[in-house]
Amino acid sequence: MGEMPSLSTNPRVEPVGEALHMLRMSGAFYCRSELTAPFGIDLPPMPGTLMFHVVTAGQCRLEVEGESVKTLVPGSLGLIPHGKGHRLISEVGTPCVPLFDLPRALLSERYEELRFGGGGRETTMLCGAVTFEHPAAVHLLRLLPEIVLADSWNDSEAAWLENTVRLIGAEAKGLRPGGETIITRLCDVLVIQAIRSWIDHSPEARTGWLGALQDPQLGPAMSLVHRDPEKEWSVESLATESGMSRSAFATRFAACVGESPMRYVTRWRMQIALSWLRESGATVAEVGNRLGYSSEAAFSRAFKRFTGVPPSAAHRLSMSALLN
Numbered sequence: 273m274g275e276m277p278s279l280s281t282n283p284r285v286e287p288v289g290e291a292l293h294m295l296r297m298s299g300a301f302y303c304r305s306e307l308t309a310p311f312g313i314d315l316p317p318m319p320g321t322l323m324f325h326v327v328t329a330g331q332c333r334l335e336v337e338g339e340s341v342k343t344l345v346p347g348s349l350g351l352i353p354h355g356k357g358h359r360l361i362s363e364v365g366t367p368c369v370p371l372f373d374l375p376r377a378l379l380s381e382r383y384e385e386l387r388f389g390g391g392g393r394e395t396t397m398l399c400g401a402v403t404f405e406h407p408a409a410v411h412l413l414r415l416l417p418e419i420v421l422a423d424s425w426n427d428s429e430a431a432w433l434e435n436t437v438r439l440i441g442a443e444a445k446g447l448r449p450g451g452e453t454i455i456t457r458l459c460d461v462l463v464i465q466a467i468r469s470w471i472d473h474s475p476e477a478r479t480g481w482l483g484a485l486q487d488p489q490l491g492p493a494m495s496l497v498h499r500d501p502e503k504e505w506s507v508e509s510l511a512t513e514s515g516m517s518r519s520a521f522a523t524r525f526a527a528c529v530g531e532s533p534m535r536y537v538t539r540w541r542m543q544i545a546l547s548w549l550r551e552s553g554a555t556v557a558e559v560g561n562r563l564g565y566s567s568e569a570a571f572s573r574a575f576k577r578f579t580g581v582p583p584s585a586a587h588r589l590s591m592s593a594l595l596n
Contacts, residue, residue: 287491288471288482290498291408292464300402300456301382304444307332307396308389311361312368318355322413323401324463325350325360328441330395335359342421344397347433349466351420353413362395383452398444400459405551407543408498412467415482422466436461484528489514501541502564507533542578545571549586556583
């Protein structure tokens, strides 16, 4: 049986940084593409999946629902956080072929290679389709727009980004032993950097759950819930940790997060429970005990009351379903 992951973190880490720390890819699948103009590829929707494209040489245009969005060049990164259908084309108006109609070489269980195009200007890129299971990651990704384009880097960022993309390109081309692990870790870094850039520059990042995490009083209280979901939290104890009165805390929390503090505590516990049940191999009794419930039956009742299904049916639930 796998060990249930610890939620303990350095208490000095700021709340948004903790959420970014949980952005660890799972269920990753990568494709190295060698394309020559003219080319057009139609990628189907993949709900619940983040897709990204990193150009390592040449350029291409990224279109979402037929609208030209951006020309991707080395050093730019396109994220499609919610798995929306989109197109990769060499130039505007190029006919597109559905991705799954193109011949692709499966090099390993999670890695394939695609060669396609009309023989003109060359473009190489690494494309990924990944999922995230940790509740903080699911919360964060849910808030992102339909597409995130990151290409405005300062000098120091541009230098390491260029080196990172170059290394990804080298690993993708050679796929030596351990190459998939290196690509996954480097893509983790690129995705996090792109999201961090969006947080820094987008007004939408100052609202809702993410805005609450950045609030100097609400954020630390939310982090305490994230780190210690088994603790018997109350509105009073969270308000005390925030340095606020009970009523002021409850009102401000509901206005920013969209639900009451105790509803949020319960939701977080159930998300953690779902993660442990699905990923760690823990039993229902072990999860209930870890989350501070007095018995397996008490935990099972709470889980079913919140999710509509018993813990034994956790495999039928998606993490995003617990955010509704």
